Amino acid sequence: MNYDLIDICEKLEKDGYCLIDKFWDKNLDLEIENFFNNNIRPLEKKTKIDEYGNRCFSIADNEIQNNPFDKIKKSKEFIDLYKKILAYNNIETNNDLDIHNVISYQKNEKNLNKTISSKLHFDAFYLTIIITIKKSNNDLSGSTGSLILYPNLRKKSKSSINNYLFKFIFQNLIARWVLNFSFFKKKLRATTISVGNNKVILFYGYRSLHGNEALKNSNLKVNAIFHVFNPHKHSKLDSFIFNRNKKIRNNKLNN
Numbered sequence: 001m002n003y004d005l006i007d008i009c010e011k012l013e014k015d016g017y018c019l020i021d022k023f024w025d026k027n028l029d030l031e032i033e034n035f036f037n038n039n040i041r042p043l044e045k046k047t048k049i050d051e052y053g054n055r056c057f058s059i060a061d062n063e064i065q066n067n068p069f070d071k072i073k074k075s076k077e078f079i080d081l082y083k084k085i086l087a088y089n090n091i092e093t094n095n096d097l098d099i100h101n102v103i104s105y106q107k108n109e110k111n112l113n114k115t116i117s118s119k120l121h122f123d124a125f126y127l128t129i130i131i132t133i134k135k136s137n138n139d140l141s142g143s144t145g146s147l148i149l150y151p152n153l154r155k156k157s158k159s160s161i162n163n164y165l166f167k168f169i170f171q172n173l174i175a176r177w178v179l180n181f182s183f184f185k186k187k188l189r190a191t192t193i194s195v196g197n198n199k200v201i202l203f204y205g206y207r208s209l210h211g212n213e214a215l216k217n218s219n220l221k222v223n224a225i226f227h228v229f230n231p232h233k234h235s236k237l238d239s240f241i242f243n244r245n246k247k248i249r250n251n252k253l254n255n
């Protein structure tokens, strides 16, 4: 990989995100394509339509077999990438480092009068790396589930409690409504990013408030998301929420 890792780190700090070219070969691309057709797409028929008019589900880590994204997770390029970024943030990496891989599927079924397809939130994990598996070509603005990003609003919290207090302040109905005013969008340098099929996006999911624009016009969006390093991994509250999310994920596919 010919990336300038320092350049990536600087872009992440300055712009809050960075787009890079994919770093795996054509064989793995083919494996991903087969995996999508044989293991992911068939699960759609088990799902219900959500409040945004989309069929959606996600599946994580070992919840699915033959996941080709395991190969990406173990690749030298990927490891070099996150190690460098975490080191730039003075975060030590060891064998205990947690990487949570989620495959997320969203297919628009009903055109509703919605402007978003997921609410603004902070991730539990510090670094977020998203690989596009499938994306419709219909790129009409506001209809493809583009990423909405309020970059680097916070630093790493000292404790899990502080982390949730911060989340509590921003992740509620009133805050989300206020943040949608153009004054605050401008003030907080909010941006909307459409990620192309052959690109990988990196951003600080823990530090940046983010969500997604609506998915409309039968558009499809399938991503492999890597969440890297949970600063509050050992807190009881975090384990509770992690397990709760797992149940929500599984319920979507088993009902």
Ligand SMILES: [Fe+2]
Pocket (backbone or CB within 6 Å): 121, 122, 123, 205, 210
């Ligand atoms: Fe997120």
